[in-house]
Amino acid sequence: MTYAQNLTGKTALVQGGSRGIGAAIVKRLAAEGAAVAFTYVSSEAKAKELQDSITAAGGKALAIHADSADEKAIRAAVTSTVQAFGGLDILVNNAGVLAVGPLEDFSMEDFDRTLNINVRSVFIATQAAAQHMKEGGRVINIGSTNADRMPFAGGGVYAMSKSALVGLTKGLARDLGPRGITINNVQPGPVDTDMNPASGDFADSLIPLMAVGRYGHVEEVASFVSYLAGPEAGYITGAGLTIDGGFGA
Template sequence: MTTTLPLSGKVAFIQGGSRGIGAAIAQRLARDGASVALTYSQSPQAAEALVQSIVAAGGRALAIRADSAGEQAIRHAIGQTVEAFGRLDILVNNAGVLAIAPLEELSMEDIDRTLAINVRSVVIASQEAAKYLGDGGRIIHIGSTNAERMPFAGGALYAMSKSALVGLTKGLARDLGPRGITVNNVQPGPVDTEMNPDNTEFAAALKPTMALPRYGQVEEIASFVSYLAGPEAGYITGASLTIDGGFSA
């Protein structure tokens, strides 16, 4: 008996999908049957290796070089995805940057780039993707538990940028709900990635503050995203859903 995969026939676009959480999301969505396009800006080797691994496993994947700070780059990448795969069903906004510094040391470059990638690119990608998404379409933002809790100094800018996604998610859910499109915001806690490895002094200090005293794994975030992208999550929208090992408990 043939089993139909939950995302069979769907096409997903992942903004910022070559490494870390984004790469795990790309792999999981492909494993669950979706054709996947992902963007990268500075890691072509990682992006191509990811595409090759998905194709080798029997999936379809495409890597597109696009700086998420550029409006036209985002719009063009989504257009390329539709041209390559014929449709678009799922948008995952995963691109993000992290600037940690005391208030007095934040530069205008830090502020502008954080807002451009963590907030502005999400709005642009959602606007462009909405041109192609139909009934059952999914928009999923990757936010942060720091929108709910910032327990150390220097994270105000990052927390602000991720808090913006909470309001954006609610507003877009209202805008797109009549078209049968859901919009949700996944808020990971500490996750073991290149940007925030679990074997540092910082990680050692953070773990005792969590209900589960460990970092999350990228696959755990990816499985949650895949669920939200699938048919069983059709009644969830406008929600900011925390997956943080009890960091914010």
């Protein structure tokens, strides 16, 4: 499939872009003409494969090893992107972790890691990226519909972390708006990935909660992100935009 080259001349950085929703976002932004850097932690083979597939098709991509729990690594990834491609126009904060467990057994290690990656890394990356962005810059956070609805026990900390992104996005919209930079929070529902496949006992428990009766596809989320990254989305900022098949309806 070919796409309009709405992002030609733009540079993007995707935190957590080697697989799942992140990889789909990287592919879509590159297909629309952007030079795309993306971070990964453990999936080196997938990251290199993704990078090579984009460059083989004539695009520009750069895989950067960076742990989103590490402030220095996040800031270095922003610097590497700017050095490689000459600037930074689009930041997608997709890195995230999911720790689920009973209240009485939930460890503080999992609590802290959830907040560090799902919230703290978003602030750090946005703070660093904004130093390089000009008017027309875009920041897109990948939250979750669980910020609004958590239908099973054990997910309170995850839901809290995604709810925090709602407030952070609204607040930072006030900081970035005067500079012509938008920031929005995309909230996917259950999406078919290797970490959350659309088949199995867990999926069977969630599918009846969706109005459309199915899991989402990573490409559907990526298309939403590409619109927000593009020139027609300049009047959307501070928004929480849900793409969940009616999970929260």
